[in-house]
Amino acid sequence: MTDPIALLFELFNKGGGAAYLGEAVTQREHAVQCARLAEQANALPAWVAAALLHDVGHIVGLVTDRALVTDDRHEEVAAAWLARWFGPDVTEPIRLHVPAKRYLCAVEAGYQADLSAASQHSLRLQGGVMTPDEVAAFEAGPHARAAAAVRRWDDQAKVPGLATPDLERYRPLLAALVS
Numbered sequence: 001m002t003d004p005i006a007l008l009f010e011l012f013n014k015g016g017g018a019a020y021l022g023e024a025v026t027q028r029e030h031a032v033q034c035a036r037l038a039e040q041a042n043a044l045p046a047w048v049a050a051a052l053l054h055d056v057g058h059i060v061g062l063v064t065d066r067a068l069v070t071d072d073r074h075e076e077v078a079a080a081w082l083a084r085w086f087g088p089d090v091t092e093p094i095r096l097h098v099p100a101k102r103y104l105c106a107v108e109a110g111y112q113a114d115l116s117a118a119s120q121h122s123l124r125l126q127g128g129v130m131t132p133d134e135v136a137a138f139e140a141g142p143h144a145r146a147a148a149a150v151r152r153w154d155d156q157a158k159v160p161g162l163a164t165p166d167l168e169r170y171r172p173l174l175a176a177l178v179s
Contacts, residue, residue: 004084004085004174004178005171005174005175005178008053008056008174009167009168009171011056011059011060012027012028012031012059012167014059015027015058015059016028016031016059016167018058018059022116022117022118022121022122023116023118023158024158024160025157025158025159025160027055027058027059028167029160029162029164030055030154030157030158031051031052031053031054031055031056031157031167032052032164032165032166032167032170033153033156033157033158033159033162033164034051034052034054034150034153034154034157035048035049035051035052035170036157036164036165037051037153037156037157038050038051038052038149038150038153041149041153043149044089044146045173045176045177046087046089046090046093046146046177047089047093047146047149047150048170048173049086049090049170049173049174049177050089050090050091050093050094050097050146050150051149051150051153051154051157052170052174053078053082053086053090053094054075054078054093054094054097054150054154055074055078055154056078056081056082056094057073057074057075057076057077057078057079057081058074060077060078060081074098075094075095075096075097075098076095078091078094078095079091079092079094079095082094085178085179086177086178086179087177087179088143089143089146090177092141092142092143092146092147093143093146093147093149093150094150095147096138096141096143096144096146096147096150097147097150097151097154098126099130099134099138099147100138100144100147100148100150100151101115101119101123101126101151101154101155102123102126102127102128102129102130102134103130103134103135103138103139103144103148104148104151104152105123105128105129105130106129106130106131106132106134106135107135112129114155115155116155116158119155
């Protein structure tokens with residue numbers, strides 16, 4: 001059986017150095033910045049893992065510049081791929097982090113205006129701001145709060161050159177969450 005943590009680290013080492021679509025950081029820098037923000041917020045371990053892994057669908061799916069012109073559904077790719085090893089407390093916030101952006105745009109004044117240009121562009125590709133019915137359905141979900149937290153960390157984790165811990169710091173946390 002393949003060690004899922006070793007596989008994840010191999011993916012980050014091979015594809016994590018790629019540019020994070022339209023942002024000034026790499027995939028790995030973005031992931032570690034997200035996880036660090038979750039830690040600083042004293043988030044549950046599953047939320048820290050979700051923050052670290054939320055965009056792994058970009059790496060697993062070998063997403064190219066095509067993602068700049070169409071919705072690549074990376075959140076679905078990541079959640080399905082990771083579900084082999086992690087439970088819904090990790091995978092559902094990942095699957096819902098794109099809907100969470102749409103949700104926050106609908107319910108929070110100024111949120112959409114504060115998104116990076118790349119996030120505003122992807123918002124249009126991902127369906128735009130949620131309707132009132134979509135907002136109600138999202139809020140009723142058991143992982144809405146976690147998804148919104150991951151989304152906020154995602155928005156903040158785009159700082160070029162920011163000093164962060166090494167990816168290796170998260171190995172024990174991920175290993176403890178493997179089911």
